[in-house]
Amino acid sequence: MLHLVIAEAELELVPRTIRDHPAVVNYAKRRGKRPDEVLLDSTYHHAALKKLSDGERRGRPDIVHICLLNALESIANKEGKLRVYVHTRNDEVIYIKPETRIPRNYNRFVGLMESLFRDRAVPKNLELLRMEEKSLVELVEEINPDEIFVMHEDGNAVKPSEFGKILSGLRNPVVIVGGFPHGDFRSETPWERISLYDAPLMAWTVVNEVIISFEHWIF
Numbered sequence: 001m002l003h004l005v006i007a008e009a010e011l012e013l014v015p016r017t018i019r020d021h022p023a024v025v026n027y028a029k030r031r032g033k034r035p036d037e038v039l040l041d042s043t044y045h046h047a048a049l050k051k052l053s054d055g056e057r058r059g060r061p062d063i064v065h066i067c068l069l070n071a072l073e074s075i076a077n078k079e080g081k082l083r084v085y086v087h088t089r090n091d092e093v094i095y096i097k098p099e100t101r102i103p104r105n106y107n108r109f110v111g112l113m114e115s116l117f118r119d120r121a122v123p124k125n126l127e128l129l130r131m132e133e134k135s136l137v138e139l140v141e142e143i144n145p146d147e148i149f150v151m152h153e154d155g156n157a158v159k160p161s162e163f164g165k166i167l168s169g170l171r172n173p174v175v176i177v178g179g180f181p182h183g184d185f186r187s188e189t190p191w192e193r194i195s196l197y198d199a200p201l202m203a204w205t206v207v208n209e210v211i212i213s214f215e216h217w218i219f
Ligand SMILES: C[S@@+](CC[C@H](N)C(=O)[O-])C[C@H]1O[C@@H](n2cnc3c(N)ncnc32)[C@H](O)[C@@H]1O
Pocket: 150, 151, 152, 153, 176, 177, 178, 179, 180, 181, 182, 183, 184, 185, 194, 195, 196, 197, 198, 199, 200, 201, 202, 203, 206
């Protein structure tokens, strides 16, 4: 079973310090919500983000959305060979049941994530998505993998097909992909770094490359 972690994802509610910024207040009003109930989104809160530390990389639910659509619709997931987790910049972990259908529509996805931040599990009866406070290291320990790989543009160069072969030979590998648009991991990731290509790739491209290369060797 391959465990895929989208790590340090830029997924969070609007932080307290910018909840009274006009860009946030107007956006929340348009959506009929309170500023403390809405996701931070760089498309709409660009002006307010300038006031936050790390503002240039925060507010990117779209990265999580595309990664989850790709991973959960994959053949590996349909065949029960994949588990997907999202770890956020604020050390929350989202556990996702493999049968979860992520909304294709971005606005519906945002609404779903806002419900998850409020209720900690959605839908309440099935708990397809569940959120817990947990660090990346704690999540990795809980999975109890036989190998842990951090996808990184400066890592050891391994061709995607070769990496898929390595993953297919393991019992319970964890693969960590950064869910942020720029820069590096902010916390410690003391595991083997793997580069699939000699230039930076988007997170969802790496998700696809990893899953498809893995599938190639197990089906
Ligand atoms: C958009 S990148 C992160 C930002 C990137 N450091 C930059 O400044 O452009 C998102 C994630 O994709 C993965 N990634 C990006 N390029 C990669 C590569 N060439 N090989 C393996 N993983 C890569 C890493 O996990 C990275 O954290």
